[in-house]
Amino acid sequence: MAKNSSKHAVVTGASSGIGAATVRKLRADGWDVVAVARRADRLAALARESGAVAFVADVTKDDDVAALATFVAANGGLDTLINVAGGARGVDPVATAQAADWDWMYQVNVVGTLKMIQAFLPALRENGRGTVLNLTSTAGLAAYEGGSGYNAAKFAQHAITNALRLEEVENNLRVIEVAPGLVATEEFSLNRLGGDKAAAKKVYAGVAEPLTAEDVAEVVSYAVGLPHHINLDQIVIRPVAQAANHKLVRKG
Template identity: 60%
Template sequence: MAVVTGASGGIGAATARRLAKDGFDVVAVARRAERLRRLAEETGVRPYVLDVTDGEGVRRFAAELGSCDVLVNNAGGALGADPVAGADVADWEWMYSVNVLGTLRMTQALLPLLRAGRGGTIVTVTSTAAFTAYEGGGGYSAAKHAERALAETLRLELCGEPVRVVEVAPGMVRTEEFALNRMRGDADRAAAVYEGVDHPLTAEDVAECVALAVGLPQHVNVDRLVVRPLAQAAQHKLHRGPLFGD
């Protein structure tokens, strides 16, 4: 069984689809019931409405599961693009709560099930912001740095147990909501993020990376898989213009 959080859209939904295609019994977890229902009708995954920041809800969810072989901590997001000097503290609190504490709650709650099987895998979807800061990204980068630290520490603490800890760190991914949510619904600002970039990553690209790491033999651990579009050589080095012909 595989549990995927943040599965109502973007990378989470694409990962749920990809793991279901690989034969996993997938439990798709997210806050938006209607989107989960449509995903379940499309793919056969099991929907579960849950906010990963709700500690009691997470514990109740874990108690209802009979087993868990794979946990994909994908729920997260960015809010705001203000400089540190003018940032809204509430935005930082939200990003830390969802990206870091949500991952912590899910990991703690499902770890006994992951340990109980013949071998478990925890995949945490972070970001290249987890190791490179950039202007306007202080809150998101801080949250993703913390999420990366969580994964690295957990890997050390589980050494000697058959549970893999994998980090997948995407660069620029174009999904329908990430930039739009970050820019508080400003479609023009969201579109400008990707303007002129030839083939940003898609949610499906990242899902393929998750599936690759999960599908390797249990003795093979991908500590960190960094994936970017070809147009993005680094967090601060982005080519805007054509790369590929027709």
């Protein structure tokens, strides 16, 4: 099968985890990549390692996103936007959830995705064979106890993805959603649990083979590398040990 011949991508959330793994995988597959994140030191290291172009930006800030769009347009443009930036804070039930945590999650997962899409949509439309891939979560497909804030944010991002596909099909825009389940990364659970390393470790305890960031990056690269006429609308990826959000096999 012929591969996608357009290989100019912008990847957000690139300083760690799935975002960084996606940058590495795309570069290995021959893509030109602009890697975007807030942490300049991590981005610089990733750029040296992978050959990606680093751009420091906060996807929730208008000025940062506008500067990024200007930079990309002046340096070859893009045909593929991959929105990985996101995260979770807290595992509180609705009764005691912190509004500040919810606000942060909504801004990073939802508003940041919106700002990035709006900034690059004109260029993707002009390209005529553009792709947007949003990394959501199985938390956006089924709610679970203690997940309400993250559920709400990821359900919203899932809805944006579906609406965008309907709105932009006339512009030949390919819109893909990748929704991972349990992924063991260095920072996700640690950040969600307020830096508690012991609690973060328990999230993955007894799970023989949770997904890795590299597993998800493999799927992302495959989806955007397919010929443009093939749209993988939604890809749900879980470890075998996780049959559903509420069904996870732990041993030992």
